[in-house]
Amino acid sequence: MPDKPWVAFYWCASCGGCEEAVVDIGEKILEVVQAVNIGFWPVAMDFKREDVEKKPEGFFVASFINGGVRTSEQEDMVKLLRRKSKLIFAFGSCSHLGGIPGLANLYSRNEILNYVYKESPSTDNSQNIFPLTSFEDNGYALHLPEFYDRVYSLDQVIPVDYYIPGCAPPPDIVTGALEALIEGNLPEKGSVLSPNKALCSTCPLNETKPEKLLIRQLKRPHEVQADPDKCFLTQGLLCMGPATRTGCGERCIKAGMPCRGCFGPLDNVLDQGLSMLSALASILDFSPEELSKLEETLEACPDPAGTLYRFSLPASIVKEKRRK
Ligand code: SF4
Numbered sequence: 001m002p003d004k005p006w007v008a009f010y011w012c013a014s015c016g017g018c019e020e021a022v023v024d025i026g027e028k029i030l031e032v033v034q035a036v037n038i039g040f041w042p043v044a045m046d047f048k049r050e051d052v053e054k055k056p057e058g059f060f061v062a063s064f065i066n067g068g069v070r071t072s073e074q075e076d077m078v079k080l081l082r083r084k085s086k087l088i089f090a091f092g093s094c095s096h097l098g099g100i101p102g103l104a105n106l107y108s109r110n111e112i113l114n115y116v117y118k119e120s121p122s123t124d125n126s127q128n129i130f131p132l133t134s135f136e137d138n139g140y141a142l143h144l145p146e147f148y149d150r151v152y153s154l155d156q157v158i159p160v161d162y163y164i165p166g167c168a169p170p171p172d173i174v175t176g177a178l179e180a181l182i183e184g185n186l187p188e189k190g191s192v193l194s195p196n197k198a199l200c201s202t203c204p205l206n207e208t209k210p211e212k213l214l215i216r217q218l219k220r221p222h223e224v225q226a227d228p229d230k231c232f233l234t235q236g237l238l239c240m241g242p243a244t245r246t247g248c249g250e251r252c253i254k255a256g257m258p259c260r261g262c263f264g265p266l267d268n269v270l271d272q273g274l275s276m277l278s279a280l281a282s283i284l285d286f287s288p289e290e291l292s293k294l295e296e297t298l299e300a301c302p303d304p305a306g307t308l309y310r311f312s313l314p315a316s317i318v319k320e321k322r323r324k
C-alpha cells in the first residue's frame with residue numbers, strides 16, 4: 001500500500017514495557033495499521049538495519065523511539081532514524097527523561113561492569129573476563145556495541161519533535177498521539193503530549209488537602225496502612241504529584257499508591273527532583289532550632305536520588321554522579 005505513510009518503532013535502553021504499551025491500545029491498532037504502514041519494528045517484525053538504510057531521507061513520517069541511549073549501537077540507530085524520519089517521537093519516560101535505567105548514572109561504567117561481571121554474589125569470574133567491543137578467533141571477528149559511561153535521554157543525542165510521557169505511556173495518551181499524527185493535528189514541535197498541569201490539579205484526592213499543608217513526618221508506603229481517600233502527602237507519604245505533569249489518569253493514586261513521577265516535570269521546569277524538593281521544603285514544618293528532628297524525618301527517605309529522580313536523572317541539571 002504505497003500511498004499510506006510509513007512509521008517506525010525502535011527500542012533502546014528500556015525494559016520492553018513501552019513495546020507492550022503500543023499493543024495495549026488494543027483494537028485501535030487496527031485503525032492505525034489502516035492509516036499507516038509499519039516499516040521498521042524489530043521487536044515485532046523481522047526488519048534489519050539495512051532495511052532502514054535503503055530508505056530515502058525523511059522516508060518515515062514518524063519514528064517512535066523508546067528507551068534511553070546507553071550504547072554505540074543505540075546512538076547509531078537513533079541517528080539513522082533521525083535522518084530517515086520527518087518526525088521523531090520520544091516514547092515513554094526513558095526516552096523522554098532517561099527513565100529508571102538512567103539511575104545507573106549514579107555509578108560509573110566501570111563500577112557497573114565490575115559489579116555485574118565480578119562482584120555480584122552469584123557471579124563466578126575467576127578469569128576476569130569482561131565484555132569486549134571486538135574479539136577475533138580462528139579468522140573470525142565479532143564486534144559488539146560499546147557500553148557508554150552514562151545513559152542519555154533521546155534529545156541529548158538527536159533532535160526530538162514530540163514527547164509521549166509515562167512509564168509506560170497509557171493507551172489513551174498513545175492513541176491520542178497516533179490520531180494527532182494521522183489527522184495532522186499535532187501541536188507545536190517540542191511539546192510533551194499531555195496537559196501542562198501538575199498531577200495534583202487533576203487528582204481526586206486534592207480536595208482532601210488542607211489549605212495550608214504542613215507535615216512533620218515522612219513515611220514509606222510499606223510502613224503504614226494508607227487511607228486511599230486522603231491525599232498521600234497529607235499523610236506523610238512522599239507523593240510526586242506536585243512536581244509531575246498530569247495526563248496519566250491518576251493511575252497510581254486510584255490504585256492506592258503515591259505518584260512516583262513518571263510523567264516528568266511541567267514545561268519550563270528544568271529539574272523535576274529540585275521542583276519536588278522545593279515543594280517538600282515548603283511543607284516540612286520544622287523551625288531552625290529543630291534541625292536534628294528534620295534530619296531524622298528525612299531518614300525516612302533512604303534513597304533521595306532514586307525517589308526524587310526516579311525517572312529523570314539523565315535529564316536533570318546534575319545528570320549523573322560527579323566523579324573525582
Ligand atoms: S500530593 Fe499526591 S495524593 Fe495529594 S493531591 Fe497531589 S497527586 Fe493527589
Ligand code: SF4
Nearest residue numbers: 248252259260261262
Ligand atoms: S500517578 Fe505518577 S507515577 Fe503513576 S502513572 Fe501517574 S504520573 Fe506515573
